[in-house]
Amino acid sequence: MYLINNCYKQLILLAHLAEDSGVRGCMIFKPYGLDIWENIKTKLNYLLKKTGHNNFYFPLLILKSKLKKEFNHMKGFAKECAIVTHSSLKLKNRQLIIEEESKLKNELIIRPTSEAIIWDSFKKWIKSYRDLPILLNQWSNIIRWEMRPRFFLRNSEFFLQEGHTAHSTKKEARRHCKKILNLYKYFIEEILSIPVIKGRKTKLEKFAGANTTYCLEALMQDGKALQIATSHFLGKNFSRSFNVKYINKKGIYKKVWGTSWGLSTRLIGAVILTHSDKYGLILPPQIAPIQVVIIPIFKTNDYFNIKILANLVDKLSLCLKQNQISFRYDNSPKYRPGWKFNESDVQGIPIRLTIGKQEIEKGKIEVFRRDTRKKTDYKITKLKNNLIVLLKQIQRNLFKRALILQNKFICKVNNYKEFKQILNTKGGILSSHWDGSTSIEKQIKKETSASIICIPSINKKEIGKCIYSNHFSKQRVYFAKSY
Amino acid sequence: MYLINNCYKQLILLAHLAEDSGVRGCMIFKPYGLDIWENIKTKLNYLLKKTGHNNFYFPLLILKSKLKKEFNHMKGFAKECAIVTHSSLKLKNRQLIIEEESKLKNELIIRPTSEAIIWDSFKKWIKSYRDLPILLNQWSNIIRWEMRPRFFLRNSEFFLQEGHTAHSTKKEARRHCKKILNLYKYFIEEILSIPVIKGRKTKLEKFAGANTTYCLEALMQDGKALQIATSHFLGKNFSRSFNVKYINKKGIYKKVWGTSWGLSTRLIGAVILTHSDKYGLILPPQIAPIQVVIIPIFKTNDYFNIKILANLVDKLSLCLKQNQISFRYDNSPKYRPGWKFNESDVQGIPIRLTIGKQEIEKGKIEVFRRDTRKKTDYKITKLKNNLIVLLKQIQRNLFKRALILQNKFICKVNNYKEFKQILNTKGGILSSHWDGSTSIEKQIKKETSASIICIPSINKKEIGKCIYSNHFSKQRVYFAKSY
Numbered sequence: 002m003y004l005i006n007n008c009y010k011q012l013i014l015l016a017h018l019a020e021d022s023g024v025r026g027c028m029i030f031k032p033y034g035l036d037i038w039e040n041i042k043t044k045l046n047y048l049l050k051k052t053g054h055n056n057f058y059f060p061l062l063i064l065k066s067k068l069k070k071e072f073n074h075m076k077g078f079a080k081e082c083a084i085v086t087h088s089s090l091k092l093k094n095r096q097l098i099i100e101e102e103s104k105l106k107n108e109l110i111i112r113p114t115s116e117a118i119i120w121d122s123f124k125k126w127i128k129s130y131r132d133l134p135i136l137l138n139q140w141s142n143i144i145r146w147e148m149r150p151r152f153f154l155r156n157s158e159f160f161l162q163e164g165h166t167a168h169s170t171k172k173e174a175r176r177h178c179k180k181i182l183n184l185y186k187y188f189i190e191e192i193l194s195i196p197v198i199k200g201r202k203t204k205l206e207k208f209a210g211a212n213t214t215y216c217l218e219a220l221m222q223d224g225k226a227l228q229i230a231t232s233h234f235l236g237k238n239f240s241r242s243f244n245v246k247y248i249n250k251k252g253i254y255k256k257v258w259g260t261s262w263g264l265s266t267r268l269i270g271a272v273i274l275t276h277s278d279k280y281g282l283i284l285p286p287q288i289a290p291i292q293v294v295i296i297p298i299f300k301t302n303d304y305f306n307i308k309i310l311a312n313l314v315d316k317l318s319l320c321l322k323q324n325q326i327s328f329r330y331d332n333s334p335k336y337r338p339g340w341k342f343n344e345s346d347v348q349g350i351p352i353r354l355t356i357g358k359q360e361i362e363k364g365k366i367e368v369f370r371r372d373t374r375k376k377t378d379y380k381i382t383k384l385k386n387n388l389i390v391l392l393k394q395i396q397r398n399l400f401k402r403a404l405i406l407q408n409k410f411i412c413k414v415n416n417y418k419e420f421k422q423i424l425n426t427k428g429g430i431l432s433s434h435w436d437g438s439t440s441i442e443k444q445i446k447k448e449t450s451a452s453i454i455c456i457p458s459i460n461k462k463e464i465g466k467c468i469y470s471n472h473f474s475k476q477r478v479y480f481a482k483s484y
Numbered sequence: 485m486y487l488i489n490n491c492y493k494q495l496i497l498l499a500h501l502a503e504d505s506g507v508r509g510c511m512i513f514k515p516y517g518l519d520i521w522e523n524i525k526t527k528l529n530y531l532l533k534k535t536g537h538n539n540f541y542f543p544l545l546i547l548k549s550k551l552k553k554e555f556n557h558m559k560g561f562a563k564e565c566a567i568v569t570h571s572s573l574k575l576k577n578r579q580l581i582i583e584e585e586s587k588l589k590n591e592l593i594i595r596p597t598s599e600a601i602i603w604d605s606f607k608k609w610i611k612s613y614r615d616l617p618i619l620l621n622q623w624s625n626i627i628r629w630e631m632r633p634r635f636f637l638r639n640s641e642f643f644l645q646e647g648h649t650a651h652s653t654k655k656e657a658r659r660h661c662k663k664i665l666n667l668y669k670y671f672i673e674e675i676l677s678i679p680v681i682k683g684r685k686t687k688l689e690k691f692a693g694a695n696t697t698y699c700l701e702a703l704m705q706d707g708k709a710l711q712i713a714t715s716h717f718l719g720k721n722f723s724r725s726f727n728v729k730y731i732n733k734k735g736i737y738k739k740v741w742g743t744s745w746g747l748s749t750r751l752i753g754a755v756i757l758t759h760s761d762k763y764g765l766i767l768p769p770q771i772a773p774i775q776v777v778i779i780p781i782f783k784t785n786d787y788f789n790i791k792i793l794a795n796l797v798d799k800l801s802l803c804l805k806q807n808q809i810s811f812r813y814d815n816s817p818k819y820r821p822g823w824k825f826n827e828s829d830v831q832g833i834p835i836r837l838t839i840g841k842q843e844i845e846k847g848k849i850e851v852f853r854r855d856t857r858k859k860t861d862y863k864i865t866k867l868k869n870n871l872i873v874l875l876k877q878i879q880r881n882l883f884k885r886a887l888i889l890q891n892k893f894i895c896k897v898n899n900y901k902e903f904k905q906i907l908n909t910k911g912g913i914l915s916s917h918w919d920g921s922t923s924i925e926k927q928i929k930k931e932t933s934a935s936i937i938c939i940p941s942i943n944k945k946e947i948g949k950c951i952y953s954n955h956f957s958k959q960r961v962y963f964a965k966s967y
Binding site: 023024029030031032035036039055056057059061062065066067069075076079081082083084085086087088089090092100108109110111118121131142146158335 | 505506507510511512513514515518519522538539540541542543544545546547548549550551552558559562563564565566567568569570571572573574575580582583591592593594601604605614624625627629641818
């Protein structure tokens with residue numbers, strides 16, 4: 002079940018998910034990788050619409066002057082953004098150079114996130130309590146100038162789902178923020194089969210511009226944590242900066258409360274790091290672009306059996322289509338079955354059907370489960386029902402085994418020596434006391450590379466002593482090395 | 485049926501399609517406008533996948549050095565592109581300024597189109613004839629620095645569908661190029677109800693980097709033409725510039741032949757300018773985010789009838805859902821029915837159902853067709869079938885009346901005086917002789933603002949004299965003022 006860590010990129014290339022583009026930190030999404038994202042998008046979009054969110058699309062480019070308005074927000078993103086300064090090129094001595102006359106008076110930033118441009122619109126849209134709440138969502142590409150880019154996990158350009166809401170009361174805003182966190186948890190556990198830990202970030206780790214950042218963290222097979230999704234309670238920070246007020250029922254002007262929340266193509270990185278094994282990817286059926294691959298085995302001159310085979314596959318295809326099971330019939334003569342088996346393993350296709358002369362004669366089909374690697378023969382007549390059940394089982398099984406691993410990786414640690422020892426051997430999540438001081442948090446991170454991934458929401462209040470300072474601590478928090 | 489031209493933007497605002505963003509040439513897509521694009525995307529994507537195209541996603545940013553490679557292509561886009569030169573901002577004296585140290589060694593261009601970056605990848609992917617053809621497609625946002633931006637028609641940022649293919653023979657590439665043009669024609673006429681004229685561009689008007697640009701042109705209600713979609717035969721231009729070769733069956737190296745083709749959110753502008761009337765938009769049912777609006781009429785204290793109404797609407801909703809008819813039940817107490825009628829007119833919802841006490845008692849529902857503005861009462865029991873038929877009729881009727889208008893607007897003109905006169909009065913498409921010279925084409929454009937929108941593919945060869953130069957001409961071409 003373990004993915005060797007340095008194979009991560011190689012696996013992405015072999016499975017045809019993505020490849021290098023030659024532009025620093027930007028990758029090319031290949032059809033298989035893009036289709037996974039499209040599946041995630043379709044399913045999450047459905048849930049967001051159902052909970053009252055409407056999709057908008059705001060411009061890619063943000064005026065520098067708008068980004069500046071919310072001070073903490075700006076500070077968080079200013080160091081890593083793509084800045085557009087000119088609008089024209091010209092040829093000079095056969096070189097293509099910037100036309101200095103096209104210098105923009107107002108520089109533009111490629112959005113690293115859209116709070117600034119959206120709150121600028123909220124100001125125009127919100128006048129009265131009747132205009133609230135506003136629940137909006139956006140699917141877009143964004144740029145963050147990553148220092149150490151990594152496929153899916155830290156791309157300079159990536160796809161983001163970002164929600165932005167405005168509310169009349171603090172209570173409603175905070176409740177919405179938590180509602181989304183729960184929706185994300187449901188989605189990620191049910192659709193991506195990744196168990197997550199719910200919590201909130203420390204002051205040091207929270208989103209630039211938020212009062213509170215709620216988060217979902219997952220544990221990868223190598224014992225490192227990965228931030229999966231976040232939901233930010235923005236308080237009145239943005240309404241203050243952008244001067245967004247509404248008139249309440251009593252005719253009094255009030256500042257608007259805000260939230261924002263998002264997840265990204267990073268999820269695909271999480272799927273790879275959670276479910277892969279030494280044979281390649283394993284995709285949860287709910288997001289697999291191909292749920293079933295059918296590989297025929299025949300001698301190229303055996304026309305009689307080829308015809309019977311073709312008939313059988315036709316019927317099977319129709320049946321799969323009717324049951325909305327996505328499949329690929331891999332009958333290309335270019336490659337041998339062994340090559341195809343290997344390919345479907347690497348690509349993590351949940352179920353593989355093998356059909357040959359023997360199977361046809363027996364009225365059976367060999368069914369291979371990618372997760373357990375078990376083969377079973379099923380009667381052709383009962384295949385459909387079995388496939389539906391199997392896909393559900395695989396989805397559940399992937400979650401179950403990831404959860405077992407996660408639980409193994411969480412342990413309570415009571416002193417700093419043990420803390421460092423476990424971090425450098427087993428890794429995982431260390432539940433430890435911390436005195437709440439940002440400087441101690443930074444110091445631990447500096448010495449061990451472990452950060453506080455979250456203050457878990459399930460934690461019982463427990464009095465203890467900070468592992469580093471020995472000062473009073475009111476609860477344990479989760480430390481881990483993370484992606 | 486005529487949309488007053490200067491109401492174009494106002495209509496877009498009133499119908500909640502889009503609004504200004506404060507960033508020059510970039511607009512905010514509101515849910516209703518975005519949903520139209522999503523419908524277009526879903527339906528065209530299906531056709532493109534069915535014809536063997538796979539979706540990729542290439543980076544937003546292109547290295548300046550790559551853009552430079554294809555000379556004509558570069559020349560065509562160099563003057564209007566967004567150039568990223570720095571990657572970091574800093575605060576100085578409370579001003580947010582560019583960090584000069586973050587100046588990029590290699591400037592990046594936000595894609596105005598993706599030929600350059602895609603052919604850079606084709607070079608890596610294509611080795612042998614076995615790797616061909618490559619048929620790929622991309623849905624993305626692009627930036628072109630428009631001098632005179634206009635909502636949907638000429639945005640600086642807009643959504644583009646762009647196909648890129650590589651072939652081993654000239655014949656195959658050209659055939660594919662034309663196949664796509666026909667697919668576009670089918671799509672635009674069937675789904676958007678816009679009749680189009682098929683043709684090819686002159687040397688002056690063709691795509692930067694293409695050998696031939698095939699195009700679809702449509703005629704708007706004000707007599708101006710609008711380019712709807714293009715399909716470019718790239719010849720060996722890009723394979724030469726990017727050095728893309730394959731080994732053929734005989735072991736000989738050959739250059740690859742290319743095509744590219746695209747359409748964009750401009751289509752939404754075309755829908756508005758083709759189908760609107762003085763009451764507002766009229767959306768073809770195939771792309772309408774809401775196909776049916778249900779408006780109840782009741783007194784707020786008439787609880788008995790409200791309950792019966794609610795029951796009826798529940799049943800109706802279920803039935804519409806089952807038949808995949810999208811609808812909105814507009815029962816908000818905030819607005820009166822008259823306001824809602826007006827709103828659904830402006831938004832161009834194809835069918836409006838009104839239900840009140842009287843209708844319930846009679847077992848009938850009032851059905852209003854947005855295109856003809858005719859009201860009919862239908863029995864509730866027969867409503868479903870009637871709605872399905874009506875939606876098809878509206879779709880066809882919109883096409884038919886746009887076609888009648890188009891035909892009225894095409895006329896043969898044989899001398900320059902008449903040419904100018906018609907242009908300045910009736911407008912439309914003028915089918916005239918032209919001697920094939922680019923300088924004459926430019927001169928006519930300069931004097932009249934009319935360009936050659938296309939050399940129509942249906943034109944019979946006809947010998948004549950150029951309306952401007954009196955030189956020999958072998959065929960008529962289509963002139964028009966265009967968007």
